[in-house]
Amino acid sequence: MEFSKFLMISLVILQAVFNPFHASIIQAAPVGSSSNLFREYIGAEFNNVKFSDVPINSNVEFHFILSFAIDYDTSSSPSPTNGKFNVFWDSDNLSPSQVSAIKNQHSNVKVALSLGGDSVSNGNAYFNPSSADSWVSNAVASLTSIIQQYNLDGIDIDYEHFQADPETFADCIGRLIKTLKQNGVISFASIAPFDDDQVQSHYQALWKSYGHLIDYVNFQFYAYDQGTSVSQFMDYFNTQSSNYNGGKVLVSFISDGSGGLSPNDGFFTACSRLKSQNQLHGIFVWSADDSKANGFRFEKRSQALLAIPH
Template sequence: MEINKLFLITTLFILQSQLFLSPIQSSNSGLFREYIGALFNNVKFSDVPINPNIDFHFILAFAIDYTSISSPSPTNGQFNIFWDTDNLSPSQVSSIKNQHSNVKVALSIGGDSVGDSKAYFSPTSVDSWVSNSITSLTQIIKQYNLDGIDIDYEHFNNTDPNTFPECIGQLITKMKENGLISFASIAPFDDDQVQSHYLALWKTYGNLIDYVNFQFYGYDQGTNVSQFMAYFETQSSNYNGGKVLVSFISDGSRGLSPENGFFSACSRLKDQQELHGIFVWCADTSKAKGLGFGYEKQSQALLAN
């Protein structure tokens, strides 16, 4: 009887200990993501260094539901490709994925502009936009053998607060149900109108969104480490429960730059078990500025260790 009582007490103690320890188990992630193709600087997948010890996502930028650069007009969910298809073709997607088993490739929809015009989210209705989007994006995803989708609308014509979350939420839901994608992300930044749309989406469909590519490079140039940490805490609270990735712009022109403390901030977050991944805007700039992709290498090395 005494042995059974001792066994019971010991078992309860172990279970309590495991429950107590569970909140501080590691939530760091070895995920690196980089946007590519939007600026037509002849960058190729093979130009970007890939560390084999991390998860690596290329994000093709952008597919947009507009007609063309020469005569831009919204198409209500009928997406066309606006990335550098000469250098980032379906065969090149297959090649980079075959060469690197840790690489996945996604597409981003929306973006800032089409040529010299802003790219607005302009659905005619939720049902028609979702239907058109599923049809047009399915064709692109299958053609390019893509793995995921990123949502990066930055300008909004429709003021109805329910339209954006329902359009995007239903799109992601159907694409996952149909096995078209294995992950989805959103790319908000700190602007009242932008945040109102993405937070409404998060409130209703956050369980379907795997990553929050928050554009921390949208903050002022000269952002310091302390400010960055405060911004990260605020956005982690806004997207509560989400994997908020940190980010920088490769030429250091905005936000907390790699030269001024970005990696110090990453190390702090890693120590706090809050480094869910790093993403970069963008490979085109890294190549055009002759940066040698050094910051990409440094990011991946930090994630791998």
Template sequence: MEPPIPTLCFLLLILITSFLASTIQAANSNLFREYIGAQFKGVKFSDVPINPNVNFHFILSFAIDYDTSASPSPTNGQFNIFWDTQNLSPSQVSSIKNQNPNVKVALSLGGDTVQSNPAYFNPSSSDSWVSNAVSSLTSIIKMYNLDGIDIDYEHFQGDPTTFSDCIGRLIQTLKDNKVISFASIAPFDDGEVQNHYLALWKSHENIIDYVNFQFYAYDKSTTVAQFIDYFNKQSSNYNGEKVLVSFVSDGHSGLGPGNGFFDACRMLKNQQKLNGIFVFSADDSKANSFQYETEAQKLLASPN
């Protein structure tokens, strides 16, 4: 007996859905992202070469919830700007976006240090932290006409559950209010760091668009084969389609662009796993005329 027509239609729908899902999963991305402004080296958006055939995200670094008027804890969700505002101003954001329709600009939260002290995530109250963070960041984002946020806390005094709750609510509220259109996280392979970000990921994966995994936090002696292993490991921790590869401009750690990074990228691209590249940071890249940014974008834009 032949199966009834509705059953055939249902089976056909399953096959089509599976095919589309596999096609989406097996697709490289042309996303390029670059942190800018944290080291106050006078770099401007206009200094950085922008390939028109990539999706380009500048990430202003950093906005930090460090309020010198607060006592005893300065981490109360009241974010302030700690990037080079003289060279990276609201008018310059508007200018670079107007001149390059493929450019979006985000801001990163936290970072490593502020005034030579660790930038801790340490809210005394989740509700007040979220309320203050939504208010202060909305003001900054609207002032600068920004498109998204990146979460780059690297030091914690709050537990993973509190981190997940606060950051998840922050991202969700900013998206619901249409203040931002995307959000990313920037973990690296450290036990405490991973515990916090994986707690956030498991609870809020659906509202996190990109994982700026800091592969440059691995040792400078990292080989291409090890890099691929690291990528596969982190792709299993996070959604593989969202994990971007990365290098650091000053070459002090990780697999560098002069030591095989682009070989690893080409291998991932051949495997349909190259979801994008990000760099830390434009401040240091200025010294070598952004040669690796140019190469990275050319690789991303290439059909092969």
């Protein structure tokens, strides 16, 4: 009996020595676990905000998301370029050298770029491919160039207006993410849908076909009505977690308080509740440009909450 016990213990030890991956598989975080991920959009409003302005808690995983790269030309009256992306963020203050500087200063910082956005110049920014194959080819080439120039880590998909059907959107964006990941150009990808029928139809088609390649869902909860209550917010979160089943749905607020559940009205109560349920996959903010005026106080509070061990 004693010998068999000894044998069993020896086998377990040998298995651990010769199969180190076994332990990491057991410890891998399932979707139902909390995260310390904090993300912030930056650069869309050209008010001279810099990476170094934003407080960074060393105990969180921090992603800056440059806003935006758009496949439009940079003329005074921009038109679509079929996947040939240009930089439309405040590149004077958020330059390649500044990306390198903030990443060198903070080992927990990664920087991504977001595609599309709501508008370009004074009009809507449309997803408007000439054909799926040509768009994907152009997008892979142009984005690889920008990502490598700026030393970026990931992409975020934030198209909000469409001149293509959901299946074409899913095909183009899915193939783009897959190719950039396979080529080692990016290490993560996210999507940024909100509760609008046309928007949801496009992103859910993408999720259905390529959800396994999408690391985070930056759901724009601030696009719900201003004055959202904590209980409404929890319902919205559950609904969108179901819509993006198996995904890491991040919660969010808008700095100027113009929509959704604001930090002054219970946002952190909702976050604490989700954290206690192992459902807080991270927090993101739109945007650093607006938060600059209030000293980034809600960014500090968000990161402090995320940094608390569960």
